[in-house]
Amino acid sequence: MTETQTPVQRRTDDSLKQMWVVFGVVIVLLACQRLLVSHVDHAALSTWSTIFVAIVVQSTPFLVGGVLLASVIATLLSERVVRRMVPANPVLGVPVAGLAGIALPGCECASVPVASSLMSRGVAPAVALTFLLAAPAVNPVVLxxxxxxxxxxxxxxxxxxxxxxxxxxxxxWLWLRLGGKVPMLNPRATHAHGAGATQRFLDNVRHDFVHAAGFLVLGAMLAAAVNTFVPRHVVDGVAGHVVLAVVTMAVFAFVVALCSEADAFVAASLTAFSDTAKLVFMVVGPAMDIKLASMEAGQFGRTFATRFVPLVLTVAVGSACAIGWWLL
Structure with a gap:
């Protein structure tokens, strides 16, 4: 019977499976809590758990708010609004698409299919990719x-x-000059059709929150571990070296793949690092991380990804360092 299921039904089944897995893990932990207490009753683990819970509790309301706002806009406005807003001239369309990210926010994982849909509607690839980078990074929820x-x-x-x-x-702008020589798979829209606005809104909320919350928890765990278990002299040594600190935070942002609505709380918790290094973390993450790189390779082709991913990482690190030196 699974062959006859609609995409919405399949997503619902997947969400229910995830819910039952989480529920089962919670039940097992509750049943074994007496056995676990003696092993986790340690000062370092208490410190780790305090930092972890603080990061998650602080950031969760903004994650939820960002997901709801992005879902409302994606449901009511969609990419057609962007297509009408941007000028036909790509040189002018690039900055307009960047500013459109303020009014039309979206999560990182949704930005790839939206960019593909824009291209399929005739928007220049460089303009669509500009919106892909701006929407998760400059919207009011993130700020x-x-x-x-x-x-x-x-x-x-x-x-x-x-x-x-x-x-x-x-x-x-760089892609306007370089992108014409890079082969891309034919852009294709990936939005589901046939579902009502309410169902699309609920699907977007469920997908974005479950996806982003998992990465938030992972990022909070790693940030708390760095603050608790890594020897202070090691952290200070890395953070005290300007170039090494920037590279470390850029790699951390790329690998951890946090949601942009919550990554500032993780950055703020890494107190040993300079403000510029923290800014690199907050700029690189929404622009390019490991999940975005894999999605872009699947959507536009590996050849595209091998050119676009290094370009974005280089420009993001350079821009963050320059602005950090200027303003921070």
Whole structure:
């Protein structure tokens, strides 16, 4: 019978399976809690759990708010609004698409199919890719969450906005010159049709929250582990070296693949690193991480990904360092 299921039914079944797996793990942990307490009752683990819970509790409301807002906009406005907003001239369309990310936010994983759909509707690839980079990085939810993560530091919020917008626009303009020589798979829209607006909204919320929350938990666990278990002199040694700190935070952002609505809280928890290194983390992550690289390779082809991914990483790190030196 599974062959006759619709995509919506399959996604619902997958979500139910995930829910039962989580429920089963919780039941096992509750049943074994007396056996586990004696093994986890340690000062270091208590510190780790405190930092981990603090990061998750602080960032979850912004993650939920970002997912809801992005889902509402994706359901009601869609990529057709972007297509009408951008000028026909790609040189002018690139910065307009970057600014459109302020009003039309979206999560990183949704930006790839949206960019593909824009291209299939006739939008220049460089313009669509600019929107792909800007939408998860410069929207109001991300900026507000950054302000909460760095209280009393409006310069950090401004630096993140400017560096992220600069990254998306520079990559767009560079792709206008370089992209014509790079073969791409035919862009294809991947949005499901036939479902009502309410069902599409619920599907988007469920997918984005489950996807992003998993990476948030992983990132919080790793950040808490760095602050707790890595010897302080090692962290200080890495953080004290300007180039090594920037490279470390860029690699961390690429591998951990956090949601942009929550990554500022993880960055703020890494207190040993400079503000510029933290900015690199917050700019690189929404622009390019391991999941985005794999999605782009599948959507546009491996040849495209091998050119586009290094370009984005280079421009993102360079933009963050330049803006961090200027504003921070």
């Amino acid at each position: 507000v969450s950054t302000a909460v993560a760095f209280p009393g530091r409006p310069e950090v919020v401004l630096a993140r906005f400017v560096a992220s917008l600069l990254t998306s626009v520079l990559v767009g």
